[in-house]
Amino acid sequence: MKNNKIVGIKKMSCNLSCFCVLIVLLQIAKRFLPWLYNNLIGPNFIGPKVDVEKMGKWAVITGATEGIGKAYAKALAKKGLNVILISRSLEKLEKVKSEIAECSQVEVKLIDVDFTSGPEIYTKISTNIQNLEIGVLVNNVGMSYTYPDFFLNIQNEKFLRDIITCNINSVTHMCRLIMPQMIERKRGIVINISSMAAHVPNPLLCLYSGTKAFIDKFSDDLNTEYKGQGIIVQSVMPGYVVSNMTKIKRPTLMAPSADCYVASALRTLGISAHTTGYFPHALMKLAIDAIRALTCDSFLNSYVMKNLFAVRKRALRNAEKKAE
Ligand SMILES: NC(=O)c1ccc[n+]([C@@H]2O[C@H](COP(=O)([O-])OP(=O)(O)OC[C@H]3O[C@@H](n4cnc5c(N)ncnc54)[C@H](OP(=O)(O)O)[C@@H]3O)[C@@H](O)[C@H]2O)c1
Structure with a gap:
C-alpha cells in the first residue's frame, strides 16, 4: 500500500516535470521560430513580401549623400523608383545624382536642407515634393557624438540640441509631411533608421x-496605428556598418558595407516591422539578449562602459596629438 503511494507520487512528479519541460520548450519555440523566420528564412528564402515599386513612383531618402542613406537611394533607384535625395550639401547631392544616373534611368530630385534647422525646412521640402506620388520614405538622417563621452562633459549646448532636432524632429515631421498622401492611396512604406544602440547598453553615447530608442518606439506604435490603412512602418536597427559616422573603413562580416547592409535590410520589408536588417547583427542582438538573461544587467553595462571608455581615451589622445 505504502509502495503504491510512493510509485503514484513518483509518477505524478515525473508527469509534472515532463509538463514543465514541455512548457519551457513551447516558450523557446514561440520565441525562436519567429526569430528564425524574421531574420533568416523570411528575408533569404521568401521575402521581400512587398514590391516597393508598386507603392508609388517616388522614394524620399533623408541623409542621402553618404553611407546607409546613399545605399538606400541607389538600391531603390535600381528597383525603378524615382528618388528625392535630401542632405545639406548640394555639391554632394549632385555627385550622388550622377552615380545613380550611371546605374539607372530614373528621375532624381535634390533638396538641400539642414535637419538641425527650424521648422521652415519642412516648408521647403513640402514645396519641392508637391504633386509627387511618394511610395517610400526612408528617414535615415542622423548624427552622433564625434567620440563617446560623459553626457555632462559635452559643453556645446547647440550640439546637444542638434542631435535631438536632427534625429527626432526629422523623423516626426517627415512622417507628418508624407504619410497623409500614402494613406489617401492606401499604400506606402516608411523605413525609419534607428540603431541597435537603442536596444543594447550604450553608455557614453546616451x-x-x-534618440534612436525614440525612433524605434515611435515606429512600432505608428506601424500599429496605420497598418490597417495599408502603410508599413519599419524600424531598422543596424549594428556597425561601414560609414563616416562609425569611421569603419573596411567591411567585415560584422560591419558590412552600406550597400551590402541595405540589400539585406530591404529583403526584410513586409516580413519584419522591427529588424536589425542583417543576419549577423540579429545574431549579435540574440547573443546580447542571452547574456542579459543569464547574467545581471550591470555585468553587460560595465563591460560596454569599459570598452567605450577605452575608445574615448584613444580619441582624446589622438586629438591631443593632432593639436601638438
Ligand atoms: N553606420 C552605422 O554603423 C549605423 C549604425 C546604427 C545606426 N545608424 C544610423 O544610420 C543612419 C545613417 O548613418 P550613416 O552611418 O550612414 O551616416 P553617415 O555616413 O554619417 O551619413 C549621414 C548622412 O546624413 C547627412 N546629414 C548629416 N547631418 C545632416 C543634417 N544636419 N542635415 C541634413 N543631412 C545631414 C549627410 O550628408 P551631408 O553631410 O551631405 O549633409 C549624410 O548623407 C543614421 O541615422 C545613424 O544613426 C548607423
Missing part, C-alpha cells in the same frame, strides 16, 4: 541612443 543622448544618441536615447
Whole structure:
C-alpha cells in the first residue's frame, strides 16, 4: 500500500516535470521560430513580401549623400523608383545624382536642407515634393557624438540640441509631411533608421541612443496605428556598418558595407516591422539578449562602459596629438 503511494507520487512528479519541460520548450519555440523566420528564412528564402515599386513612383531618402542613406537611394533607384535625395550639401547631392544616373534611368530630385534647422525646412521640402506620388520614405538622417563621452562633459549646448532636432524632429515631421498622401492611396512604406544602440547598453553615447530608442518606439506604435490603412512602418536597427559616422573603413562580416547592409535590410520589408536588417547583427542582438538573461544587467553595462571608455581615451589622445 505504502509502495503504491510512493510509485503514484513518483509518477505524478515525473508527469509534472515532463509538463514543465514541455512548457519551457513551447516558450523557446514561440520565441525562436519567429526569430528564425524574421531574420533568416523570411528575408533569404521568401521575402521581400512587398514590391516597393508598386507603392508609388517616388522614394524620399533623408541623409542621402553618404553611407546607409546613399545605399538606400541607389538600391531603390535600381528597383525603378524615382528618388528625392535630401542632405545639406548640394555639391554632394549632385555627385550622388550622377552615380545613380550611371546605374539607372530614373528621375532624381535634390533638396538641400539642414535637419538641425527650424521648422521652415519642412516648408521647403513640402514645396519641392508637391504633386509627387511618394511610395517610400526612408528617414535615415542622423548624427552622433564625434567620440563617446560623459553626457555632462559635452559643453556645446547647440550640439546637444542638434542631435535631438536632427534625429527626432526629422523623423516626426517627415512622417507628418508624407504619410497623409500614402494613406489617401492606401499604400506606402516608411523605413525609419534607428540603431541597435537603442536596444543594447550604450553608455557614453546616451543622448544618441536615447534618440534612436525614440525612433524605434515611435515606429512600432505608428506601424500599429496605420497598418490597417495599408502603410508599413519599419524600424531598422543596424549594428556597425561601414560609414563616416562609425569611421569603419573596411567591411567585415560584422560591419558590412552600406550597400551590402541595405540589400539585406530591404529583403526584410513586409516580413519584419522591427529588424536589425542583417543576419549577423540579429545574431549579435540574440547573443546580447542571452547574456542579459543569464547574467545581471550591470555585468553587460560595465563591460560596454569599459570598452567605450577605452575608445574615448584613444580619441582624446589622438586629438591631443593632432593639436601638438
Ligand atoms: N553606420 C552605422 O554603423 C549605423 C549604425 C546604427 C545606426 N545608424 C544610423 O544610420 C543612419 C545613417 O548613418 P550613416 O552611418 O550612414 O551616416 P553617415 O555616413 O554619417 O551619413 C549621414 C548622412 O546624413 C547627412 N546629414 C548629416 N547631418 C545632416 C543634417 N544636419 N542635415 C541634413 N543631412 C545631414 C549627410 O550628408 P551631408 O553631410 O551631405 O549633409 C549624410 O548623407 C543614421 O541615422 C545613424 O544613426 C548607423
